[in-house]
Amino acid sequence: MEMVNSSTYYFRADSTSGRPGRPIGKEEEEEETRANEAIYCRACGGAVTARDQKIALHGSHTHTFFNPAGIVFELGCFSAAPGCRSAGEPSSEFTWFAGYVWRFALCRQCSSHLGWFFEMGDYSFYGLILANLKE
Ligand SMILES: [Zn+2]
Numbered sequence: 264m265e266m267v268n269s270s271t272y273y274f275r276a277d278s279t280s281g282r283p284g285r286p287i288g289k290e291e292e293e294e295e296t297r298a299n300e301a302i303y304c305r306a307c308g309g310a311v312t313a314r315d316q317k318i319a320l321h322g323s324h325t326h327t328f329f330n331p332a333g334i335v336f337e338l339g340c341f342s343a344a345p346g347c348r349s350a351g352e353p354s355s356e357f358t359w360f361a362g363y364v365w366r367f368a369l370c371r372q373c374s375s376h377l378g379w380f381f382e383m384g385d386y387s388f389y390g391l392i393l394a395n396l397k398e
Contacts, residue, residue, distance in 0.1 A: 304346065305397045309372035311346035314398070318342045318388060320360065325393065328359045338378060338390040346371050347389060349380045359390070 301310040317324050320340045327337050338359075348371045353364040363381040368389055370377050378391035 300398065302396050302398050304370045304373060304375055304377060305395050306375040307370060307373035309346055309370060311370065311377060311396060312341045312344040312389070312391065316341040316343050320388065326359070326390065331357055336378075337393045339393050339396075341389045341391055344368065344377075344389040344391060347377055347380070347391075353382060365390075 300314045302312050302314060303309060304311050318340050320326070325337055325339050327335060329335055347368040349366040350369050351367045353366050355364045358365055358381075359379075360381050360383075363383045365379040365381050367376060368378045368380045368391065369375065375395060376392075377395050378389060380389055381387060
């Protein structure tokens with residue numbers, strides 16, 4: 264069995280700059296792996312978004328809302344969710360974030376309702392129902 268010690272360096276492609284790669288320490292690599300960990304659809308297990316896509320809106324990542332039917336949703340805000348597709352016409356009815364219009368965000372794989380896609384001008388984000396996701 265081969266032992267890997269903490270001074271071992273790994274090389275990887277740097278996707279943001281397009282440079283061929285740079286050495287990174289093992290510790291840094293582990294941290295990055297955690298940050299990139301996918302968040303999955305609870306219904307089908309498909310990857311929806313990732314931990315490093317979490318954002319804070321009005322100072323908080325999570326927001327709790329009631330819909331007009333009185334059902335409580337706890338939403339997490341994500342800057343991107345490649346595993347979602349938007350459905351329906353943009354609507355400003357009952358919007359939870361003032362100034363934003365919303366569309367439904369469905370799982371690309373199984374079409375479960377995962378949350379909403381919010382848009383205001385050039386800015387957009389996903390508000391995803393945390394109970395419908397698993398990390
Ligand atoms: Zn799904």
